[in-house]
């Protein structure tokens with residue numbers, strides 16, 4: 167069994183954060199574990215409140231996981247403040263996991279600050295250099311690189327600047343650009359473009375969380391980094407294509423969409439209630 171760890175915030179609505187990450191790990195047949203950095207009271211409409219976990223408790227959760235169930239890959243999402251970032255950094259330096267995927271979450275789709283602006287420097291200086299791959303969206307890439315991104319060339323320029331911060335590789339997600347959903351992977355030598363057609367839906371809550379945890383799941387399964395990123399792109403595209411129209415706001419990604427390929431155990435056909443909820447999957451159930 168392969169193991170993956172998410173270090174992130176909890177989303178009570180289940181669409182993003184820890185909940186999206188654990189669902190993604192399960193859909194890949196990977197055993198998921200969590201270190202919770204912050205509890206958010208959240209749903210498809212927005213964030214009602216945020217309560218940060220103490221840095222000591224964050225580090226203790228890491229100790230509990232690493233000293234027993236050592237993960238094959240780690241995804242980091244919402245880190246909230248500088249003290250939590252320093253606790254995570256201490257844990258990463260102590261336990262030295264290999265495949266660290268950093269999703270530099272800053273602001274939720276609904277507009278809440280999930281990273282305190284004063285913690286930006288700690289994210290840049292401490293977490294980025296410890297990551298195998300950093301996966302900013304356009305706004306996050308602008309904040310990290312200091313340049314305005316208007317198109318593909320700017321994405322490449324931003325990727326170079328983010329590498330200069332100490333990142334080993336970077337994927338800039340173009341989900342917020344017009345046209346195809348184009349992501350650019352840069353490893354310091356070559357650029358790889360990954361494009362999919364833009365899916366017209368308002369239900370994109372948790373897309374970034376799902377994408378980064380899918381990269382971590384594939385790394386845990388033993389795929390190379392580039393292969394993991396390509397497979398994660400395929401996974402997120404399906405999870406958006408069949409995203410769920412639930413709640414009253416921005417609905418979440420769907421982790422059942424490709425059940426036969428990733429894990430037949432999670433196919434809704436194995437669960438009568440799946441039909442009642444109307445999950446759509448590519449395997450036709």
Ligand SMILES: Nc1ncnc2c1ncn2[C@@H]1O[C@H](COP(=O)(O)OP(=O)(O)OP(=O)(O)O)[C@@H](O)[C@H]1O
Pocket residue numbers: 182271274275302303304339340341342347348349362363364365366367370371372373374375377399402403406
């Ligand atoms: N409408 C869409 N159609 C197809 N792919 C999309 C769409 N929106 C986003 N994506 C893809 O989803 C992945 C996540 O990108 P996105 O830019 O939405 O991340 P994000 O803003 O960090 O997400 P989040 O807001 O959940 O943190 C990328 O691979 C992106 O290309």
Ligand SMILES: Cc1ncc(COP(=O)(O)O)c(N)n1
Pocket residue numbers: 174175176177182183184206208243244271273274275276280370371372373374375
């Ligand atoms: C706990 C947590 N982590 C990450 C996100 C980002 O997701 P989105 O941008 O889709 O709101 C979120 N809303 N909540």
